[in-house]
Amino acid sequence: MNASFLVAALAAAAPLMAMGFERWPGLAPCALCLWQRWPYWVAAALAVLAGLLPVPWRAWLLRAAALAVVVSGAIAALHVGVEQGWWPSPLPSCLAPSVGSGTSVDDLLASLTPLPSKPCDEPAYLPGLPLSVATMNLIYALALAGWTWRQAGRSGRV
Incomplete structure (x- = not known):
């Protein structure tokens, strides 16, 4: 089996698992959680292309896929820092809606969005x-990024 397609499957597995965690055990995603998923889809698409195109392109596309996964890791590192209180989230959608003085119910309802439904500084844990x-x-x-980069080096020698 071509390593490119395995990279694609492993990259797609991360956001699919995250969506599964929304169903069971019912974890609500925050804005940073949702942002972390997009680079995985890009990496999966690049890895599929790497598997379909001739060998000279494979190493470049796999390295690009690895970099896309690194972007998700960077967003995750930012998210961990927000969860730990090391820094505030840069996204305004990460803030939980609050009722302040002078805020009407209509203003509060207008500020609510269907997703995300929790603040980014509230960590989500799987049971156990x-x-x-x-x-x-x-x-x-x-x-995954390290393994993909290594596979890119191997595919360039094939």
Whole structure:
């Protein structure tokens, strides 16, 4: 089996698992959670292209896929920092709606959005695991990016 298609499957597995966590055990995603998914889809598409195109293109496309996964890891690192209170989130959609003085119910309802439904500084945990989902994504992204980069080096010699 071509390593490119395995990279594509592993890259697509991350956002698919995240969507599964929304169903069971019912974890609500925040804005940063949603942002972390997009680079994986880009990486999966690049890896599929790497598997379909001639060998000279394979290494370049796999390295581009690895860099896309690194972007998800960087967003995950930002998210972990927000969860730990090391820095505030740069996204205004990460803030939970609050009722301040002078805010009407109509203004509050207008500010609510269907997704995301939780603030980014509230970590999401899977039952029985001590790491937040953002932390697990950071670890996965770093491992997948490193492995993909290595596969790119091997595919260039084929």
